[in-house]
Amino acid sequence: MRNPELNAGQKGPSTPEIAAWIRERIRSRRFVSGQRLVEFDITRKTGGSRFKVREALQHLEAEGLVSIEEYRGASVRSATMDEVRQLYRARGALEGICAADFTRNASQKQHAKLKKIGNDMEHAVQVGATESFATLNAQWHELIMEGSGNPAIRALVQRLNTPVHHLVFETFYRAERLLSAIADHSAILAAISNRDPAGAELAMRQHVEDGFTFLMKLDKDLHFGDEAE
Amino acid sequence: MRNPELNAGQKGPSTPEIAAWIRERIRSRRFVSGQRLVEFDITRKTGGSRFKVREALQHLEAEGLVSIEEYRGASVRSATMDEVRQLYRARGALEGICAADFTRNASQKQHAKLKKIGNDMEHAVQVGATESFATLNAQWHELIMEGSGNPAIRALVQRLNTPVHHLVFETFYRAERLLSAIADHSAILAAISNRDPAGAELAMRQHVEDGFTFLMKLDKDLHFGDEAE
DNA sequence: GCCGACAATATTGTTGACAATATTGTTGAA
């Protein structure tokens, strides 16, 4: 148990690598909400120096993933349900814009690819391949943001997603949601194909906000009887 | 010239204070785009230790205001015009959402205050009080985000604004823009008063995007003949 | 005079030690 899990050559991992390591652990729920992130532990487990670990934590704080208190160090930040609602509202607006801009700016190739991913997703649902559905879904949304010519928004949305990932993950194991997502995607694709930016925007926003509604229901089921804090 | 400009008691300024000091200088164009921020200089001028200066710079990097390269340190990041366009597009979407939500959620008091600030702005234009117009304008937009019940979006927009502040600043010295902004605000207020969320959203988005159009024209005038980097 | 190689300086990255503070454990009395 002495060897670090992260080993980048001789010199130890870089600050971004450490940040990514922590981020991944938060995503995968190995670091849970509220858990304190002790510098020394991370130092040992990643093999990075304390200085770099500190830097990494600073970055994560700026991203909103952890919160740092004086003399108490960093801990995993938990988004309240209301915060998640706000973030989803923002995401809906931003991805809506991207859908509209995709309609205007995307290349023929990107249009084709979007259609293909959509088909693959339908197939994944029929087969029941949940993980590949999740991957495809992420690709689908990424593609729309990419084709819209708005890398800045894309980066923004990526950040918005991070603090709520654990919940999103659960979503992909519910068949109802999968089917409804497929239907939404078809509607969005139809609007895009019809060169209807406003329609695409509206449909996309609805899709994202429905995602939140579903999430909220799910959360009620999962954390039934949890006490706060 | 030996005394630091920033003096917080005996122990020197804190990390956030240093960050704010740098931020302010970038805003006011005393640090211009591309300029390198040498740690030692900032150390001397603020009175903070190098360690804290470093931390402050890290924070600013995460905010997107400066970029840090290995062994070359921090320099003021310049947003390209296309980036500014994307940021404004995002801002339009987000503030649009806020306008719609303000219509639904804001208190009577907030409605009244919005109206009052609007009147004050008109007055400021008539008198030609540019600075107070700028302040009021910021307050006006803040109030809408506040009354919308979306603090997360508010924080997001605040970030979006920072990297383009120098340009925005110039805007407030052009009478045409001031008048057009007043007109936009009236339209937005009207929609809000009529309890028309969709109308408010549309008007707000248009307002923000018009701001960008104006900015772009302005930029062409100002940097006429500038060579790129 | 102009250009490239080398030396000198300046600047940043990193490490380790120490100080300040919080957290935990222990003791003793009510």
Place this chain on the structure above:
DNA sequence: TTCAACAATATTGTCAACAATATTGTCGGC
């Protein structure tokens, strides 16, 4: 037993010295 005061430990914040790298200045050859 239970609680508060104190001591011990753990953890983070800060600093100063050193190493690595970039930038600038200088010299010699062409």
